[in-house]
Amino acid sequence: MQSQLPFYPEQASNFAPSVDSLMTFLILVSVFFSAAITAAIVIFFFKFHRKSKNEIGVPIHGDMRLEISWIVFPAFLALAMFGWGAVVYVDYRHPPQDTLDLYVIGKQWMWKIQQPNGRREINEMHVPVGRDVKLVLASEDVIHDFFVPAFRVKMDVVPGHYNTMWFRPTKAGHYHFFCSQYCGTNHAVMGGWVTVMEPSDYAAWLSGSTGEDVNPVVAGEKLFAEKACSTCHLSNGTGRAPSLNGVYGGTVRLADGSTVTADDAYIRESILDPPAKIVAGYQPLMPAFQGQLTEEQIMSLTAYIKSLQSQPVPATGAGVTVPGKR
């Protein structure tokens, strides 16, 4: 459990080595420039120290070759930093396929985490080593930020948006996570621990769920009926609203001719603000659920919709929408 360099935190995810290598590269470049400039200043300072009270310096107005070289050379180094940094970031912003998806909800001042089988945790997160883990982040109130230093990852948790982040834990252990976006009084204590376990231990832990945890798909199915979603979203595609079977993860054609991928954020928006994106071939009839569902309920509904993978999308041209209203 120790880092290989004294001022680097422990490395416990796939991103840690790449972020640390970037850091080392930038430190080397910085040390080179700082040392060169400092050495020049110190040498000039003593070497060209004023020798008599009325002495003046040698008038030198500039040198075009020098000017160009100290524009061009640093520009290339800057491009290298940009390019390398971009590679790591683009990888981070694009989660791989087939991830283990956890839902994370931030609220003043605690974290609620839900495992795929519905097991809930507060300020604790258990994940298996070696598996790509994706977190879907939502906030009940202000902006928070989920930060795991040992994984070198963080992402803002923004109310009204879904953000995602991913990582692959590489070492079993117990790691701090923090809220790193200032969120009010107890911001500093809005943190907890990530426990990275061997896959078998994780499976055992997951099945040791207490009876109170409700599977999000089951909870979502119940909500789907309670909120009367099921009266329009008939599974055979004959309802006033499109069938939701097999919609998740697919492409949806919209009334304005554009298309959209049916991901968590799209489903969330279509529930809260249906007129924003109307599926081709349907009327905007659905009422908006803004302010009527908690983030957890939205996540349950999404989990339920995600589970409806059996039948193909009807040929009417579309898919989702938890259709429009009005």
Place this chain on the structure above:
Amino acid sequence: MSATMSTTPPQSPGYQLPKEHYLNATYGIRSWLLTTDHKRIALLYLASVTFFFFVGGIFATMIRIHLLTPQGYLVTPETYNKLFTMHGVAMIFFFLIPSIPAVLGNFLIPLMIGAKDVAFPKLNLLSWYIYITGGCFVLYSFATGGLDTGWTFYTPLSSVYSNSAVTPAILGIFINGFSSILTGLNFVVTIHTMRAPGMTWFRLPLFVWAQYSTSIIFILGTPVIAITLLLAGLERMFHLGFFNPALGGDPILFQHLFWFYSHPAVYIMILPAMGVVSEIIPTFARKPIFGYTFIAASSIAIAVIGFFVWAHHMFLTGESTYAALAFSLLSYLVAIPSAVKVFNWTSTLYKGSISYDTPMLYALGFIGLFLIGGLTGLFLACLGLDIHIHDTYFVVAHFHYIMVGGAVMGYVGGLHFWWPKITGKIYPEFLARLAAVILFIGFNLTFFPQFILGYLGMPRRYHDYPPEFQVLNVMSTAGASILALGYLLPMLYLTWSMRYGKVAGPNPWPATGLEWRTPSPPPTENFEVTPVVNWEPYDYKNRPDLGLATPTAPTLAPAHGDD
């Protein structure tokens, strides 16, 4: 040398203060509060920004004492959050942004370009009153409940959830914005229209170029922050949904608008300090600055490109990957003109006649600290690295190196450089050098450990931290106490010197600018006769009026000579 003014040879002893000058031309409180003299207005600003520096400094001291232990025993979490918020608001909006422009800029721009005053003297006084009005609103907020939103006022925390006195603070900053806008407008018009005969654009002191660039940012950027904060205030007061998602708003929109101003605002702080350094270095190396046009153009480049980098504060808000790529690349682009300045300042020292006078110590200290601040900016602009260091103490360390190590060092260095001109008196040199060294050491000890804390993962704005971070926090607090001493010293001896200092004479260093060709302190109308400029900037060789030796052949005398 041409001078239309006769000056006594600078090094001769026994100067007398001029009989009448801007400080004693009129007496009484009204003569100060109703003055339209840019030099007196500069002193009004000097007093007021110093007050806010004290206010912000007291908050900073309390923050550092609280962070001595992981749990922090000094204040409650609510109070801690208010301390760092009020520290930021007081220091950024009421000290750093007005410091160099409103104090040194006001005092010097007309003198440097050979004008009697700024273009709109009454507007100049109005700017100060607006600043004071805004300041009163903010102090009212501090006194009646405080402010706990962070100086960034992120929504919906500030517009919905905070229970502190947000509304008066927002109004105060909104009002204060007009002071910046009017000052910027005044400077731009002054520089365009009031230059003395012969003072061409490329004979302007580089300080004036820096102020010109800063003024552009004042005019173009400040309206955006003013409107943005006003929208947040309207959301708070009347529940209009601009940023609150529950009302159909978007909290990310606030961040775009906020940083559209607040990133260029960093250049408002650092550009004038760069201008100060560009004046000090040639003066104490007694040679023309290396690459004048490159330094002047880089100020403009920084002001312009600085407007296109704002979203690098938002790489982890979920913004599009393409936007992040563009803003990262542009952020690297803005680093180039800053690097150009550093290279040119360093080259100016080559074959100079360098003295150890206090302003020079500040200027060289500035280069070192700005270098670290600038280079660590590259770390934060680096997309992959920002995933880890964003919103940690690394950021805190980085911007303090720029704003304190850079802007404040430049401001204090500039105060020392022009103190003889402002007051006509010389401060005690030994104490001043000592203070410069104390500040440099104290600053590094305070903020360098914070880079390490940040990389180890300590987030910003924590009143309570895991115990493994304690050693570095204790180092930082120890440094802060040295730093506090370093700031108290100049306040004491500069004040002392106003009464007891030796008389400086018109041009004690000597320096080449027009401001040094009039008595110290200058008369109310600045120059007895409009000066005519027929020399190049920072030219020591062709200026016999300075009373210095022309260089004998190649000045390649062996090193280590004593003076």
